[in-house]
Amino acid sequence: MVQRPTRRTKAKKASVRKKPSIRRRRKKPSSRFWPFLGLIGLFLALGLIFLYLYRPSGRFQYQLSQRIDLLDNAIHSCLFELGFSKRDILSRESVLRTSGTLSWKTSSIELQLPKRTPFSQIKNHMRRDLSHVDRDVSLRFTEDPSQPSKIEVLVGDLLTHNLIFRLPEIRVPEKKVGPRIAIIIDDMGPSRRRARQLINLEAPLTLSFFPSSSNSGKLAQEALEKGKEVILHMPMEPKGFPGINPGKGALLMSMTDEELHRQIRENLDTIPSIKGVNNHMGSRFMENEHRVNILMQELKARELFFLDSRTTADTVGYRTAKELGIKTGQRDVFLDNNRSDEAEIRKNISELAEIAKNEGKAIGIGHPHPATIRSLRDMIPRLKETGIEIVPLSELMK
Numbered sequence: 380m381v382q383r384p385t386r387r388t389k390a391k392k393a394s395v396r397k398k399p400s401i402r403r404r405r406k407k408p409s410s411r412f413w414p415f416l417g418l419i420g421l422f423l424a425l426g427l428i429f430l431y432l433y434r435p436s437g438r439f440q441y442q443l444s445q446r447i448d449l450l451d452n453a454i455h456s457c458l459f460e461l462g463f464s465k466r467d468i469l470s471r472e473s474v475l476r477t478s479g480t481l482s483w484k485t486s487s488i489e490l491q492l493p494k495r496t497p498f499s500q501i502k503n504h505m506r507r508d509l510s511h512v513d514r515d516v517s518l519r520f521t522e523d524p525s526q527p528s529k530i531e532v533l534v535g536d537l538l539t540h541n542l543i544f545r546l547p548e549i550r551v552p553e554k555k556v557g558p559r560i561a562i563i564i565d566d567m568g569p570s571r572r573r574a575r576q577l578i579n580l581e582a583p584l585t586l587s588f589f590p591s592s593s594n595s596g597k598l599a600q601e602a603l604e605k606g607k608e609v610i611l612h613m614p615m616e617p618k619g620f621p622g623i624n625p626g627k628g629a630l631l632m633s634m635t636d637e638e639l640h641r642q643i644r645e646n647l648d649t650i651p652s653i654k655g656v657n658n659h660m661g662s663r664f665m666e667n668e669h670r671v672n673i674l675m676q677e678l679k680a681r682e683l684f685f686l687d688s689r690t691t692a693d694t695v696g697y698r699t700a701k702e703l704g705i706k707t708g709q710r711d712v713f714l715d716n717n718r719s720d721e722a723e724i725r726k727n728i729s730e731l732a733e734i735a736k737n738e739g740k741a742i743g744i745g746h747p748h749p750a751t752i753r754s755l756r757d758m759i760p761r762l763k764e765t766g767i768e769i770v771p772l773s774e775l776m777k
Contacts, residue, residue: 443483447539449512450532451486454540457508458490461501464692467491469545478537487541489527494547494738498528501544505530558735560762561585561772562714562755563686563744565612565659567599568592573747578602580752582759585772587612587657590646591627599650608771610686611653613646613674615661617690625660632663636673643677654773655684655706657744662691671699679705684776686710688744706776714745714754724754732767740775 469489476485492498502520509516513534521529532540562582567574568589577584578601585608588595599609614629628646630639647653656678664670665687678685684706687696700707711734714727727743734741745751762769 443481443534443537446513446534447483450509450516450534450539453508453512454505454532454542457504459692461504462493462496462692463490466693466695466698467493476538481537483537483539485538485541487543489543489545492528492544492547498522498544502530505532557766557768558732559740559768559770559775560731560735561740561742561770561775562731563587563610563657563710563742563772564747564751565657565688565744566746567612568595570747571598573749573752574598575601576752577747577755578605578607580755580759582755582769583607583771584755584769585610588650588653589614589626589628589659590649595650599652603652608773609650609653610655610657610772611647611650612659613643613656613661614659615664617660617662617664620663623660630661630664630670630674632667632670639670639673640677643674647677647681647683653683654771655686655776657686657710658688658690658696660690661688665691665694665696668695668699671695672703675699675703675705679703684708684773686742686772686776706773708742708772708776710744711741712743714743715748715751718746718748719750721750721754724751725758728754728758728762732762732765735767742772742775 467490469491471486471488473484473486476483492501502518505518509518509532515535517533519529519531519533521531527546528544530540530542530544531538532542563585564577565587566589567577567586569592571594574586574594575598577586578598583606586599586602587610588599589612591614602609614625614627616629616631617623617625620631628642630642634642647656656674658665675685678700685696685700687694687700687707687709689697689710697707697709712727712731714731715724717723724745731741731743745755759769
């Protein structure tokens with residue numbers, strides 16, 4: 380017999396019937412949230428940089444690089460103060476070193492020791508200057524008569540610079556009986572009276588005449604008749620031009636190669652009897668290898684020597700002349716930087732004599748100032764008494 384569902388069972392089944400589920404939509408993140416993400420990223424990046432720089436090893440690595448740069452600048456300033464120039468740097472190289480997490484570069488610089496700069500003076504200057512830059516700097520010195528002298532610079536126990544000083548070339552004078560000096564008088568021409576005082580001095584001075592002076596040709600001829608040697612005082616562009624004017628006929632940096640050739644020839648033609656040339660001013664011009672080469676080509680064509688007056692520490696004149704096979708030399712002492720101080724001029728003449736005694740020869744440059752003329756009148760006999768021979772400049776050119 381089949382049992383029919385009653386109302387009660389129907390109600391019970393209805394009560395257990397599942398209710399339909401209602402799906403809720405997910406809310407999209409607000410666009411205002413993105414700037415906060417950007418700020419969080421920025422703070423994370425800054426935090427990483429902070430951790431790199433201010434963790435012990437990262438901070439010291441950053442400071443070490445800065446300290447080495449400061450020492451590098453101080454060393455170059457000290458060398459320049461001591462009289463070193465670019466031509467005295469024989470070689471330079473850097474080696475990367477590591478110690479644990481640290482890395483740095485050690486600079487090795489090989490230099491030629493200037494003739495009149497003792498190694499003891501370099502040591503004292505280095506100690507003084509580098510200790511002011513960094514309190515943790517220490518120096519190690521190596522002095523062996525048979526080896527180049529060395530200075531090692533250390534920050535803590537890390538070697539940062541290795542300076543090697545080689546002795547200068549020893550000049551051996553050829554075919555000489557005693558020490559010889561050449562005295563050149565620049566700026567000749569404008570004053571006839573002073574020029575004739577120098578022409579009449581009883582000594583084989585070398586007189587350097589301006590090409591632009593109207594008196595130069597006649598006075599040069601008078602000098603030749605009195606047995607003096609005559610050269611041309613070639614005006615060239617200095618640093619500070621045009622505020623500092625080298626005068627008419629100057630060789631300028633703005634000239635083309637053709638203009639330079641033409642100006643040099645015009646200047647050389649003003650005094651046909653010259654034996655050589657030296658520069659008037661030219662602290663900028665004489666540092667430019669290309670333009671100096673043009674000058675040397677003209678001198679070589681006329682078989683003239685070149686005296687480098689050394690108006691700049693970075694001159695390339697002497698080196699360029701040697702490379703081209705031109706007879707050349709360079710000034711050792713300026714006699715009258717203080718044109719009115721006779722005591723200082725006489726002291727400089729004595730210094731010139733000492734260099735000649737030590738090296739066999741020396742070259743001094745003066746000017747036609749009254750104090751210089753009086754000093755030469757007094758000192759020339761004394762030089763002869765001490766065995767110093769005054770010779771024309773051409774005898775010391777090689």
